[in-house]
Each structure stands twice: as structure tokens, then as C-alpha cells.
Amino acid sequence: MKRIAVDMDEVVADVLPKFLTIFESINGRMPNEEEYQGRKIYQVPGGENLREALYHKGFFADLPLIPGAQEGIQTLLDQGNEIFFVTAAQEFRNSLEDKYDWLLQYFPNISWRNFVFCGDKSIISADYLIDDHAFNLRTFSGKGLLFTAPHNLHETEFTRVNDWPEVLAFFAQENQANGANR
Amino acid sequence: MKRIAVDMDEVVADVLPKFLTIFESINGRMPNEEEYQGRKIYQVPGGENLREALYHKGFFADLPLIPGAQEGIQTLLDQGNEIFFVTAAQEFRNSLEDKYDWLLQYFPNISWRNFVFCGDKSIISADYLIDDHAFNLRTFSGKGLLFTAPHNLHETEFTRVNDWPEVLAFFAQENQANGANR
Numbered sequence A, B: 001m002k003r004i005a006v007d008m009d010e011v012v013a014d015v016l017p018k019f020l021t022i023f024e025s026i027n028g029r030m031p032n033e034e035e036y037q038g039r040k041i042y043q044v045p046g047g048e049n050l051r052e053a054l055y056h057k058g059f060f061a062d063l064p065l066i067p068g069a070q071e072g073i074q075t076l077l078d079q080g081n082e083i084f085f086v087t088a089a090q091e092f093r094n095s096l097e098d099k100y101d102w103l104l105q106y107f108p109n110i111s112w113r114n115f116v117f118c119g120d121k122s123i124i125s126a127d128y129l130i131d132d133h134a135f136n137l138r139t140f141s142g143k144g145l146l147f148t149a150p151h152n153l154h155e156t157e158f159t160r161v162n163d164w165p166e167v168l169a170f171f172a173q174e175n176q177a178n179g180a181n182r
Helices: A017-027 A052-053 A069-078 A092-106 A133-136 A164-181 B018-028 B050-055 B068-078 B093-106 B135-138 B163-180
Strands: A003-006 A082-087 A113-117 A128-131 A143-147 A159-161 B003-006 B082-087 B116-119 B128-131 B143-147 B158-160
Touching: A003 A092, A017 A052, A017 B093, A069 A164, A092 A113, A092 B093, A128 A133, A128 B128, A133 A143, A143 A164, A159 A164, B003 B143, B018 B050, B068 B163, B128 B135, B135 B143, B158 B163
Parallel strands: A003 A082, A003 A128, A082 A113, A128 A143, A143 A159, B003 B082, B003 B128, B082 B116, B128 B143, B143 B158
Antiparallel strands: A113 B116
């Protein structure tokens, strides 16, 4: 049994659509995708005040799922892995209940025992970490997988997974390699 | 620099007085100390419904400090250690904001980066864990210290610290041993 730590934002929960909507309401236009490739959308000119929204109650309550996340998590469970959701919630006091309720809603088969709200993920001990931030993978002692998000497109330091089917393909290969090593 | 993970309830935050008060309001008497030695107060006859209080908003908001906890944490910081508060908050959705606010109130010098709300502490990677529950120490890969609480008086499996001065004495000895090994 392997322990897989899974980040929330931009891995199972999609924050980008909400940011785009707020950007549009401020600037009267949608940003082009090229504008926020390799950086956060709040680093795009006109997006300076977007990050402030993260502190508001409710911001994280109604985020849509990343496509394939539910099926992906279920497949990893079916393969005998342990899943822990590990999210850097602690910067945002008002996100705690929202994130908790969101996980219960979309992943009712994952126990609260496996929810981790932290600030600094270097405290996490697991075999794998799937995360969209290279800085979280850099301090991780297990195997890190960089889940593609527009802001991390230029990162080359870690094994990249572009979507949930690629996550499953990675673990299928790991299982095969482990089987071959037996 | 060593990383020390510190549990909240019954290590820095005192839950017992509140439980005693609720027990008294239900049963018309205070339990004797012998009644809850070696077990949780909600395992004492008449205390069966006490645990339910943990689910109420506000239960964790106004807990008193364990004597010496603030000074103890400050001394460990001054000695160059890193402190992470690690609490099994996740069973109690309504405790999340209360615990967060409590930490900010009593330990304003510890960043939110170092708050961890989890369910199963086997996910924690640190050098030391100070906790009142043997089951948390059992799955911990670093050095575990059992912080004395009435319920754990019969535990003999781990290094015991009876109070915060004993925590500091333990680390003074560790520092001396590490110095001697250099």
C-alpha cells in the first residue's frame, strides 16, 4: 500500500474559472491564456487585487472539480493506495470550513482522517505528492509529481502529469515496475 | 535546527476543566480524579454524553493554557528549534476556526505556516512529537514524548514528560548529548 498525498487547488479543485471571472469584472475583459502562462493570474497586469479574494469566506466553497479527479482518486483507491488530501489552507482562515465541506461533498469516500490542512508541506510524510507548486515538491522526501497548471508550464524540475489520465498512467507504470522488481 | 511537532489538546490547551464543568452540570457532582485516571473522562459512568460537546462550535475557542506552555514554546524557539502545532482537528469540523483563532491568540509568534490540522498524525514528518496519545506516538517515525494527562497515566511505552518544565529538561539533555557527539 502506497500513501499518495494529493493537493487540492488546481489538482482536484479548479480555482482558475473563478479568478478569470473576477479578472473580467475588474478589467472588462478576459485575460488571454498567454498572459498567465508561467505565472499566477494575479501577476498579470490588472490582476493585482485578485489574490485578495482568497481571504473571503465562500471563495473555496463552490469551486468546480478538475476533470477526471473523482474517477482518478477512485481508481487509485481501488488499486489499494491510501489517499490524503493535503492543502495549504492555513494562510486563509476563512477557507477552512469551505475546504472541509468541499471535500466531504466531492470525495465522500475519503475520511476526515485523511484531510490535512497545513501551511508548509515539508511537514508531510508520504510516498507520493501530486501538487501544482514546485516549491512544495522541492521539500518533499517522497516522489513528487507536478500537476500541470498554466502558472507552472515552464517548470522542468519534476515529473509532470498534465491531467488525471496521466496521473493514472504514471501509477500504472509504477505498479508494473514494482511488480517486475518482486 | 530540530523540528518539534506539538499537539494542542492536553499539551498546550487544557480541555479537562471544561469537561469537568459539563460533567458536573449533568451529574450534579464533580468526578473524583481517580475515576478518570487511565481513561477519558467520557468513559467515566455519567460522562457518556460528554464527548458530544467536542462537536459544538466554540468548545475549543476559550480553553485555558496548559501551565508553562507559552514559556516552554518560547524557550524551544530561542534554542533554535522549529515548532509546528499538529492537532487532530479534522474529526470536528466546527473546531477548525476555533483552534486557528486560539493559536493566533496564545502563540502570535508562531506563523500559520506552522499550523497543521490533520486526522491521522502518521502523515507527520518531524524530529520530535509531543503528544498525550500513545497511538499518535506509535506511528511517528521521530522521537515521541508522551505528555502526561490523567487518561495516559498507565502508559509505559514512551518517554514521559509530566509538564512543560520536564519538556525543557528533556531538550536540554538532548542538546547536551548532541553537543557531546560533535
